[in-house]
Amino acid sequence: MRVRLIAALLAAGFAAPAVADDMAVVLAEMKRLAARVEALEQQNKALEQSLASERLSEKEPEIATRLKAVEFQTLSMQKQARQIEALEGITVGASLTGVAQKVGAGGTATGAGESRANYRGDISVTLPGGEMGNTEGKIFAHVRFGQGTGIGLRPTYTSTVNTTAFEVSSTPADNSFAILAQAWYQLKIPLMDDGRKANAREHLHLTAGKIDLFVFFDQNAAADDESAKFMNNVFVHNPLLDSGGDTRADAYGFAPGFIGQYVNERQKGSEWSLSLGVFGSGPGANFTGSLAGPFVIAQAETAARFDYLPGHYRGYLWHNGRGNDYDGVERKHAGIGFSADQKIADDVTLFARYGHQLAGKVRFDRALTLGGELTGNLWGRAADSVGLALGALRTSADFRNDSLTLDANADAVPDFGYQAGGMEKQMEIYYRFKLNSKVELTPDLQWIRQPGGNASAPTVKVLGLRAKVGF
Numbered sequence: 001m002r003v004r005l006i007a008a009l010l011a012a013g014f015a016a017p018a019v020a021d022d023m024a025v026v027l028a029e030m031k032r033l034a035a036r037v038e039a040l041e042q043q044n045k046a047l048e049q050s051l052a053s054e055r056l057s058e059k060e061p062e063i064a065t066r067l068k069a070v071e072f073q074t075l076s077m078q079k080q081a082r083q084i085e086a087l088e089g090i091t092v093g094a095s096l097t098g099v100a101q102k103v104g105a106g107g108t109a110t111g112a113g114e115s116r117a118n119y120r121g122d123i124s125v126t127l128p129g130g131e132m133g134n135t136e137g138k139i140f141a142h143v144r145f146g147q148g149t150g151i152g153l154r155p156t157y158t159s160t161v162n163t164t165a166f167e168v169s170s171t172p173a174d175n176s177f178a179i180l181a182q183a184w185y186q187l188k189i190p191l192m193d194d195g196r197k198a199n200a201r202e203h204l205h206l207t208a209g210k211i212d213l214f215v216f217f218d219q220n221a222a223a224d225d226e227s228a229k230f231m232n233n234v235f236v237h238n239p240l241l242d243s244g245g246d247t248r249a250d251a252y253g254f255a256p257g258f259i260g261q262y263v264n265e266r267q268k269g270s271e272w273s274l275s276l277g278v279f280g281s282g283p284g285a286n287f288t289g290s291l292a293g294p295f296v297i298a299q300a301e302t303a304a305r306f307d308y309l310p311g312h313y314r315g316y317l318w319h320n321g322r323g324n325d326y327d328g329v330e331r332k333h334a335g336i337g338f339s340a341d342q343k344i345a346d347d348v349t350l351f352a353r354y355g356h357q358l359a360g361k362v363r364f365d366r367a368l369t370l371g372g373e374l375t376g377n378l379w380g381r382a383a384d385s386v387g388l389a390l391g392a393l394r395t396s397a398d399f400r401n402d403s404l405t406l407d408a409n410a411d412a413v414p415d416f417g418y419q420a421g422g423m424e425k426q427m428e429i430y431y432r433f434k435l436n437s438k439v440e441l442t443p444d445l446q447w448i449r450q451p452g453g454n455a456s457a458p459t460v461k462v463l464g465l466r467a468k469v470g471f
Helices: 002-051 062-087 399-404
Strands: 091-103 113-132 136-147 177-190 202-211 253-265 270-281 295-308 310-323 330-345 348-359 364-376 383-397 423-434 439-449 460-470
Touching: 113 177, 295 330, 364 423
Parallel strands: none
Antiparallel strands: 091 113, 091 460, 113 136, 136 177, 177 202, 202 253, 253 270, 270 295, 295 310, 310 330, 330 348, 348 364, 364 383, 383 423, 423 439, 439 460
């Protein structure tokens, strides 16, 4: 026993220095860990203080700077997403059109040669108009401004050779002023077979407000935009409705009204529609009088294909309870019309319009216009185009007879100093040069033979240049 005890004491004595060394190592590691924890706490405290402020500083920890950068980027992306969502469905269009024209002494009302310039600006905005079930709404607003009334021609059936001319008559000529040309609301109602909106191929459109009726009636792909195609008013719209004044819209061509339209798109390439419009006429068009005796127009339209090339055909009839006769008396007017445009080749689009007056004492009661547009593919200018149009307006029997029998009441009859009985004929040719994606230049030449149906009157020749900037 004594020997074992002595052996154990000797062993412990030899092991004590080793244990002491291990404890020193452990204590040193614990001190290092404590210092590390304290440093981390200080860094964490500094990070919390840094993140409490949105400002960036070069003295901040690098991780704080990175976190703030990521946060700013995320917030910026969210803001952009909200802006895009807010702007979804909004479209804006704007254009500025300028025209300079010159006419010889034989074609003016003053008997002296004239040259005139004008400009017109158009800004339009389309906004989402809300939803109600499957029905979608749309809001449309159009502002127009400009200066210059264009050249003054001798008496003609053509109302103007420059349909872009626009000037507010109530303001001095030195001022440019804007009007709210259009402001209307439209509901698009799907007529569904299976209850799924996306599958609807028939729709009902209901539109109400201040409207340019030619946006919805008498359209034509080759001849309905005076800022890009033909400028003579007889080629822009049906001459009986516009140059002849049968719509009796306000001084700028707009009127309050309501349109109902049924659209059938079941067969691709053969879509068709039926439209009915009711508009204020005369004093009802400019909000100064009653809406009684409105202008009413009904139209049937169909798409068609000629050798797989698209075209559109429209037939319409109208009635105006407040038509304005050439003798100044207000009577009922009525008429029928036809408008067609058809591609006959990839580069060629033809158009034709016809109008026939059925009731009312008007200066001309038949109107035929036709022509076409050729794109510049043949000469390597695909964005350019050449347009040519011909027109004829026939003097009405009433106006011809009254011009022959001027008497003591002659003041009530327009006295042009000649015997109205012939047919006024028009021709226009233009070349639209696409300078770039935003700018177009269009030299334009027009002839009017037998102006106002007067066979003895000299031919009116008008030379012009149009420039348009738009997006």
